[in-house]
Amino acid sequence: MSVPVPLDPPAAPGRLGESIPATDLLTYLAAMEVWTRATRTQLDHLDAAAHASSTEGSTSDVVLALTMWQAIRDRLDELVVVWDSGRADAVAREQMSQLIWGRLASAQGSALVSLVEAVRLCDAMVDRLRERLAIDPDSEDQAARLRVLRAALVRCEDAAGIDAAAVDRVAGWRDRERALLAQVARGADVSGPLAELESAVARGERDLIVEGSQRRTLVRQRADARTLAQSLEEREPTLHQLAERCRREVVAPPRLAVPDVSRLGDVPETREEVEAFVERLRTVQRAFDTVADAYSAPLRERAELRYRLEGYRAAADTNGRSASTTVRSGYDEARAAVETTPCDVVLARFLVEQYQFLTRDLPAHGEAPR
Template sequence: MARRRARPGTGTAGVRVRALVSGTAVAAASEVVAPVAPGRLGEAAPAADLMRYLDGLLAWLDDRRTRLDALDTAAQAATDAERYTPDVVLALTVWQSVRTRADELLVVWDGGRVTAVERERMSQLVWGRVDTRPGASAVSLPEAVTLCDAMVAALRTRLAFDPDSADVVARLRGVRAALVRAEDLASGDGEAVARLAALREREERLSAQASRGGDVSGPLAELETRVAHAERDLMVAVSQRRSLTRARADALATAAALEAREPALHELADRCRREVAHPPRNAVPDVSRLGPVPEDRAGLDAFVARLDAVGRALDAAQDAYSEPLRERARLRYRLGQAVTLAAGNGRDASPTVRAAHDEARTAVETTPCDVDLARALVEQYEHLARPLPGGRGGAR
């Protein structure tokens, strides 16, 4: 009597896969929920919110690693493990990216010893971009957490509904649900909508074939993979668009802030040119010449780099024009202090000292002021105003 060959999903390996995934699905009911990220980019989030977020993120990392290890074991036990390996590796890669960023947050947190500077740095780490895999676009930390959760859910679904042993109707229902989610994400993206329409047409054909009793296991497995990849790619694309929108808003705010500094800096430069001889020649940058904020990522990154250069140029011009004015004010104060010293020790009676005072005072008060000459004359007067040895106020 010929021995009946067992189906690939019904042997010992298939039982082990279903048992492992079943345990993961039961545990999913009590899984740790991802924490809500505090603050926003450029804002120093409150320390209490950051502490709660770190606690929640570390609990989430431990929970998801346990689940990913269980799914990895289940995938390796499957009869066609190579179908699941890329997605398991990708999910683990995203998890590791979140883990690395959490470690960076813990270093800055330093056990709670944080000032506003450290808290703003932590907000930057939370809402800044996280590299989830080589060659892929970066997403923020909350988006990476959401992406990891979506991959875990997709892997759990695919492993629970093995092509050789699961109910086809339930699997088709899962495909339709994934398509609905993907279509919501693809709103306004013509290319993605067309791609999903083709997948929807294939699902309808497979549903019709299955309803007539046809074997759709192979095509359905391929469709599940394509739909899962489409949904994942759309999640990343949506995340990129949101990140780009936030980056454009930040660039607009920075440009507006720099442009608002220009009038005061022009006034400072004009005052320095009136009151100081040989003033600096720094140009005051015109922020409006950068043009509008670009819509694309590459153009926006280049625009932000130019914006940073303009900000540094504004800082340099402000320092250059304010320093001569500040030094002139300091020289006036030093001259007054030296006059008081000379009056106290009797040196103001000396014709030489009085002549030096008149020269220094004239140099300081003349407009435009030669700051270098005034400095030299004030230093000369300070030297002459010192008490003589053995004289009044001097050493004996």
């Protein structure tokens, strides 16, 4: 956005105490409306440039010029009211000459000058400020760009956090920004260096956002890995106990080792290492599942054989087969196999199935056995 070209203040019509012609007043009011709008736009740009500049006293001068402009604006509003959309009579037009050439009220925050003098003073203040702040009406609004740049640098400082390398990068950009402000205060053309710094900060801010996201992801991944490792470490003693019990209670138990989670070490620092570490943890987790299934299977089968054996005995009592010495011997033999420690699960399974066969109902005469 370009700074608007300054306009010359309009010439005031008539003299104090005379009824000014309506056509002259209409032309003057229209020109004053244009001038006040253009001057206010210039003052806004100068205010922004003053905040971006280190020139001493420039801000207070802008405030003074804005105060003068407001007094002019208020007097112009009074003129518009008296003008009454062109219905002002001779008396009203004489009153307007007093408003134009008479002094402004001190309550309006300006010196005791007339509207005409206030317009000249305000215009002179704008010219002086433009010279002091090296504002070229045809140049880009560097003050606005510098404000945007400073805001981006603040975001970069926040995004850098405690990363030493990122903090150093942002500090370098901040030094370049201060150097640009010093050059602006001296009236130098900083368009090229400013564009380079804007580009560097924009790329840097994007990179810092990505790096920040990656850091947060890494923190979450490390926390998840630490939680998984802790859960596996807590599960490991249970598997050792299960393996010891299986070796103690079962003949020919599985020969699987329980992985040692502690051998994986601590959770690493980098993302690639964390991903590899988590994959190793997943491998250990699958190994734990395999070990648990392998050692618990014969123990579960032994318990199941006990349950089945007692069920078959109840059936034998019901159908009277338990009275047979052969059936009773089959039960005793199967029970001994199931209860013996360590238990030969294969033999126990065979004897339980044999007892199941013995407890079947005897076939009636002429009936095929079931």
